[in-house]
Each structure stands twice: as C-alpha cells, then as structure tokens.
Amino acid sequence: MRIGELAHAAGTTVRALRYYEQQGLLRPDRSPNGYRLYGGSQVTRVANIRLLLSLGLTATDIRAFLPCLGDDIAEGPVCPASAAVIARRLAEVDDRIAALDTTRTRLVDALARAGAEKLARAHEAPRARTTG
Amino acid sequence: MRIGELAHAAGTTVRALRYYEQQGLLRPDRSPNGYRLYGGSQVTRVANIRLLLSLGLTATDIRAFLPCLGDDIAEGPVCPASAAVIARRLAEVDDRIAALDTTRTRLVDALARAGAEKLARAHEAPRARTTG
DNA sequence: CTAAACGTTGACCCCGGGGTCAAGGTCAAG
DNA sequence: CTTGACCTTGACCCCGGGGTCAACGTTTAG
Numbered sequence: 001m002r003i004g005e006l007a008h009a010a011g012t013t014v015r016a017l018r019y020y021e022q023q024g025l026l027r028p029d030r031s032p033n034g035y036r037l038y039g040g041s042q043v044t045r046v047a048n049i050r051l052l053l054s055l056g057l058t059a060t061d062i063r064a065f066l067p068c069l070g071d072d073i074a075e076g077p078v079c080p081a082s083a084a085v086i087a088r089r090l091a092e093v094d095d096r097i098a099a100l101d102t103t104r105t106r107l108v109d110a111l112a113r114a115g116a117e118k119l120a121r122a123h124e125a126p127r128a129r130t131t132g
Numbered sequence: 133m134r135i136g137e138l139a140h141a142a143g144t145t146v147r148a149l150r151y152y153e154q155q156g157l158l159r160p161d162r163s164p165n166g167y168r169l170y171g172g173s174q175v176t177r178v179a180n181i182r183l184l185l186s187l188g189l190t191a192t193d194i195r196a197f198l199p200c201l202g203d204d205i206a207e208g209p210v211c212p213a214s215a216a217v218i219a220r221r222l223a224e225v226d227d228r229i230a231a232l233d234t235t236r237t238r239l240v241d242a243l244a245r246a247g248a249e250k251l252a253r254a255h256e257a258p259r260a261r262t263t264g
Numbered sequence: 265c266t267a268a269a270c271g272t273t274g275a276c277c278c279c280g281g282g283g284t285c286a287a288g289g290t291c292a293a294g
Numbered sequence: 295c296t297t298g299a300c301c302t303t304g305a306c307c308c309c310g311g312g313g314t315c316a317a318c319g320t321t322t323a324g
Contacts, residue, residue, distance in 0.1 A: 004270065014271090019312055033320060035271055055235050055242075058310070076245065083246040090239045093232050100229050103187050107222045110187075113208070114215040136300065146301090151282055165290060167301055190280070 003028075006038045010046035017046065023059035025049055025069070041070055048073050056093065061085050135160075138170045142178035149178065155191035157181055157201070173202055180205050188225065193217050 007014045020026045021036075026045065028036040048069050052062050062069075068079030078086070139146045152158045153168075158177065160168040180201050184194050194201075200211030210218070 002271075013312080015312060015314085018273095023311095033271080034273095035320085053311080055238055073242070073245075078242050078246040080246055083243060086239055086243045086246060090236065090243065093236050093239065097229060097232050097236070100225050100232070104222065104225050104229070106187055107218055107225060110205070110210050111215060111218045111222065113205075114210040114212055114218060134301075145282080147282060147284085150303095151280095155281095165301080166303095167290085185281080 001038050001040070003036045003038070006042060006046065009043050010050070012046065012050060020046070020049055020059070024063055025059065025066070044072065045069050055089070057085070057089055061089065133170050133172070135168045135170070138174060138178065141175050142182070144178065144182065152178070152181055152191070156195055157191065157198070176204065177201050187221070189217070189221055193221065 001009070003014050003017055007017055010017075017026065017036075021028065026038075026042065026049075028038050028042070031037050048065070048071075049062060051074060052065060053059070064082045064085040065073070065079065067081055068077075071077075071079075133141070135146050135149055139149055142149075149158065149168075153160065158170075158174065158181075160170050160174070163169050180197070180203075181194060183206060184197060185191070196214045196217040197205070197211065199213055200209075203209075203211075
C-alpha cells in the first residue's frame with residue numbers, strides 16, 4: 001500500500017507518516033518511481049507509534065521501542081529494552097503531577113483572595129474524591 | 133532606573149523585560165535618548181508577572197491582572213477581574229492532572245508488561261500516599 | 265489527450281518564553 | 295579621543311508534532 005492508503009487505514013495523515021519516517025520510526029520500501037510502499041503490518045506499527053505519542057513519549061523516546069513496534073503492545077508484552085524509557089517518562093509524569101498539584105493549590109488560594117470564595121470552595125479539593 | 137538595573141533587581145533578564153513590555157504587561161517611560169525608565173514599584177510588578185507565569189498563566193492571561201499587577205498579590209487580595217482567568221486556568225490544570233493520572237496508569241501498566249514487575253510495583257500508586 | 269488524484273521533496277508556520285547574535289546609539293571615565 | 299559598559303531595534307533559534315503551501319513527477323479514468 002502507498003502512503004495515502006496507510007494514512008487512511010491508520011487514521012492519521014500523510015504528513016505525520018513522513019514525519020515518523022524522518023524520525024526513524026518507519027522504513028518503507030520504495031517503488032521504482034520513488035513512492036513509499038508499506039506492508040499491512042505497518043498499520044499496527046503506526047497505531048503503536050501514535051499510542052506511545054499519546055502517552056507523552058517523544059518521537060526520540062519511541063526509537064527505543066523499535067524492536068517491538070510491530071507487536072500488539074497495547075495488549076501483549078512490551079519489549080524490555082523500552083522499560084528504562086517508560087520508567088523515565090513515568091518519573092517525569094510524577095514530577096509534572098506534583099508540580100501541578102502545587103500550582104492547583106496556589107490557584108485555589110489566589111481565587112479565594114480574588115473575592116470568589118464560593119468558586120474557590122467549589123474547587124477546594126475535588127481530587128480528594130478520587131481516593132476517598 | 134534603567135532596564136539593566138530593573139532586570140538585576142527583579143532577578144530576571146533584560147530580554148525578558150522587553151518581552152513583557154511587548155506583551156503589554158509593562159509600560160516604561162522613555163528618557164530623551166530612548167532608554168526605558170522604570171520606577172521602583174515596577175520591581176513588584178515584575179515579580180508578580182513572574183509569579184503568575186510560574187503558575188502556568190500565559191502572558192496574555194496576565195493582562196487580566198493589569199489593574200492589580202502593582203499590588204502584593206502573593207499575600208493580599210487579587211483583583212476580582214482576574215478571577216475568571218484563574219478559574220479557567222484551574223480547570224485546565226485539573227484536566228491536565230486527570231490526563232496525567234490516566235497516562236500514569238498506562239505507563240505503569242506498560243512497565244509491568246515490559247518485564248519490569250519490580251519497577252512497576254515500586255511505582256504502583258505512590259500518589260495514594262499523599263491522601264492516605 | 266487531458267484532467268484529476270495521487271505521489272515526491274523542500275520549506276515556512278504555529279505555540280511560549282525568551283536566548284542570543286548583529287549593528288548601531290549614548291554616556292562616563294581615563 | 296578612545297574604551298567599555300550600557301542602551302536601542304530587528305531578527306533568527308530552540309522544542310514537538312505536525313499543517314500547509316509550492317513546484318513538480320506519476321498514474322489512472324474518461
């Protein structure tokens with residue numbers, strides 16, 4: 001299949017596929033006229049790339065998944081080589097969450113000082129509901 | 133005082149101050165030779181701008197704070213005009229946190245499938261400790 | 265034959281908050 | 295006069311993930 005067909009099958013755009021290739025995530029064959037040619041398994045591969053991107057991994061990060069990028073990573077096992085990458089990203093996410101929690105507290109505080117006590121109280125600690 | 137002095141006093145850079153001005157957050161006088169001239173109160177103003185930026189507000193958002201940007205917003209009341217801006221930003225932060233929580237769960241899950249069970253368990257639910 | 269619908273590469277645009285030159289004006293001290 | 299520290303505006307660079315042209319080649323249908 002050619003790039004347009006793959007883009008359609010994978011629910012993305014031609015531009016994105018060329019970008020993934022530029023980032024070293026895809027290596028399509030070329031027909032004599034220069035067109036990119038993809039096999040059907042590349043649909044899964046592209047889906048995996050997009051899944052990992054949605055998790056906040058960068059294109060560079062995803063290169064660590066190359067050995068298992070053709071597998072069904074949403075369900076099955078992920079290649080061990082990527083564990084370090086995931087762990088690092090996880091740490092970043094934890095940091096981001098902690099920072100946002102701090103920010104949240106300060107915003108609620110500022111809201112209270114803005115004379116919007118009702119509004120502030122409504123937002124007081126909504127996240128507590130998720131654990132208690 | 134001139135821009136270099138203010139930058140030093142406010143703990144930031146000349147470039148940043150010019151950027152804030154470009155964004156409409158500062159309006160210094162000009163000396164006959166074109167140099168920017170700032171009063172001492174502008175130090176607080178710049179500190180406020182930087183505080184709000186650190187909370188994730190954008191330069192555009194901060195324009196809503198113009199009426200109270202000279203006050204001591206870290207301690208005293210914030211001008212009511214900015215309440216809506218803060219509330220909106222708060223909603224965004226809540227969304228971000230929720231999204232990151234989801235991402236976190238998926239990352240831990242992926243980590244487990246990567247054969248790094250110990251690592252995954254270590255990260256299992258560290259945020260639960262903050263509420264329980 | 266021709267037009268449409270594909271494909272190709274290359275290059276500029278976006279966002280946010282500035283960093284980092286470049287090229288030049290101004291002012292005090294030596 | 296000269297040096298050096300300060301100031302000015304303008305313009306390009308960064309990151310990530312592409313969007314959106316431009317200018318051109320190829321294939322397919324009528």
